[in-house]
Amino acid sequence: MSKPLENPAFKETLTPYLAWRQPTPEEVSALIGYLGLTDQGVARLVGIKPGGGKENNSTVFRWRAGHTKIPYAAWSILAHEAGYGIIWKPKTGNNGAGE
Numbered sequence: 001m002s003k004p005l006e007n008p009a010f011k012e013t014l015t016p017y018l019a020w021r022q023p024t025p026e027e028v029s030a031l032i033g034y035l036g037l038t039d040q041g042v043a044r045l046v047g048i049k050p051g052g053g054k055e056n057n058s059t060v061f062r063w064r065a066g067h068t069k070i071p072y073a074a075w076s077i078l079a080h081e082a083g084y085g086i087i088w089k090p091k092t093g094n095n096g097a098g099e
Contacts, residue, residue, distance in 0.1 A: 009021075010023075010027060013027060013075065013079075014079055014084050014087045015087060016087065016088055016089065016090050017072050017088065020072060022069055022070075023070065023075060024066075025063070025064055025065060025066035028063050028064050028070055028075075029064045031078050031079065031082055032060070032064065032078065034082055035078065035081055035082055039051055039058045039060035039061055039064075040058070040060075042060045042078070043058065043059065043060055045077060045078070045081065046073070046074040046077045046078065048060075048074070072088075076088050
Protein backbone atom coordinates (compact mmCIF):
# COMPACT_ATOMS: atom_id res chain seq x y z
CA MET A 1 0.00 0.00 0.00
CA SER A 2 1.40 3.41 -0.92
CA LYS A 3 1.73 6.15 1.64
CA PRO A 4 -1.28 8.43 1.97
CA LEU A 5 -1.64 11.77 0.28
CA GLU A 6 1.67 11.97 -1.56
CA ASN A 7 1.28 15.58 -2.66
CA PRO A 8 3.06 18.88 -2.00
CA ALA A 9 0.44 20.13 0.47
CA PHE A 10 0.66 16.99 2.61
CA LYS A 11 4.44 17.31 2.70
CA GLU A 12 4.00 20.62 4.57
CA THR A 13 2.75 18.52 7.51
CA LEU A 14 5.99 16.50 7.52
CA THR A 15 8.39 19.24 8.59
CA PRO A 16 10.06 20.42 11.80
CA TYR A 17 7.66 22.32 14.05
CA LEU A 18 8.58 25.87 13.03
CA ALA A 19 7.64 25.18 9.38
CA TRP A 20 4.80 22.78 10.19
CA ARG A 21 1.33 23.11 8.73
CA GLN A 22 -1.41 21.65 10.92
CA PRO A 23 -2.86 18.60 9.12
CA THR A 24 -6.51 18.66 8.15
CA PRO A 25 -8.89 16.15 9.75
CA GLU A 26 -8.88 14.30 6.41
CA GLU A 27 -5.07 14.04 6.50
CA VAL A 28 -5.16 12.81 10.10
CA SER A 29 -7.74 10.16 9.14
CA ALA A 30 -5.75 9.15 6.05
CA LEU A 31 -2.55 8.63 8.04
CA ILE A 32 -4.35 6.66 10.76
CA GLY A 33 -6.07 4.57 8.08
CA TYR A 34 -2.75 3.88 6.38
CA LEU A 35 -1.37 2.62 9.70
CA GLY A 36 -4.40 0.36 10.15
CA LEU A 37 -4.86 1.38 13.77
CA THR A 38 -8.02 1.84 15.80
CA ASP A 39 -8.46 5.02 17.82
CA GLN A 40 -7.40 3.07 20.90
CA GLY A 41 -4.33 1.77 19.06
CA VAL A 42 -3.37 5.33 18.11
CA ALA A 43 -3.89 6.46 21.71
CA ARG A 44 -1.57 3.73 23.01
CA LEU A 45 1.04 4.52 20.35
CA VAL A 46 1.21 8.24 21.11
CA GLY A 47 0.83 7.86 24.88
CA ILE A 48 -2.59 9.30 25.60
CA LYS A 49 -5.54 7.84 27.48
CA PRO A 50 -7.75 5.65 25.25
CA GLY A 51 -11.39 6.66 24.87
CA GLY A 52 -12.65 4.00 27.25
CA GLY A 53 -14.83 2.24 24.72
CA LYS A 54 -16.61 5.36 23.50
CA GLU A 55 -14.93 5.89 20.13
CA ASN A 56 -16.83 9.13 19.46
CA ASN A 57 -15.65 10.54 22.78
CA SER A 58 -11.95 9.84 22.39
CA THR A 59 -9.22 12.37 21.77
CA VAL A 60 -8.26 10.55 18.57
CA PHE A 61 -11.85 10.74 17.32
CA ARG A 62 -11.83 14.49 17.99
CA TRP A 63 -8.61 14.83 15.96
CA ARG A 64 -10.13 12.93 13.04
CA ALA A 65 -13.40 14.86 13.23
CA GLY A 66 -11.67 18.23 13.43
CA HIS A 67 -13.05 19.07 16.89
CA THR A 68 -9.52 19.47 18.28
CA LYS A 69 -6.15 19.81 16.59
CA ILE A 70 -3.64 16.98 16.77
CA PRO A 71 -0.51 18.04 18.69
CA TYR A 72 2.75 18.13 16.75
CA ALA A 73 4.31 15.45 18.95
CA ALA A 74 1.47 12.98 18.28
CA TRP A 75 1.52 13.76 14.54
CA SER A 76 5.30 13.23 14.47
CA ILE A 77 4.96 9.79 16.07
CA LEU A 78 2.27 8.76 13.58
CA ALA A 79 4.30 10.07 10.63
CA HIS A 80 7.40 8.22 11.84
CA GLU A 81 5.41 5.03 12.30
CA ALA A 82 4.09 5.42 8.73
CA GLY A 83 7.64 5.56 7.38
CA TYR A 84 8.03 9.30 6.83
CA GLY A 85 11.13 9.44 9.00
CA ILE A 86 12.09 11.72 11.84
CA ILE A 87 10.18 14.85 10.84
CA TRP A 88 11.09 16.83 13.94
CA LYS A 89 14.73 17.18 12.91
CA PRO A 90 15.77 19.75 10.29
CA LYS A 91 16.81 18.24 6.97
CA THR A 92 20.59 17.92 6.77
CA GLY A 93 23.25 15.90 5.05
CA ASN A 94 23.42 14.32 1.65
CA ASN A 95 20.00 12.71 1.49
CA GLY A 96 17.99 15.45 3.23
CA ALA A 97 16.10 12.83 5.21
CA GLY A 98 16.63 14.51 8.57
CA GLU A 99 17.98 11.31 10.07
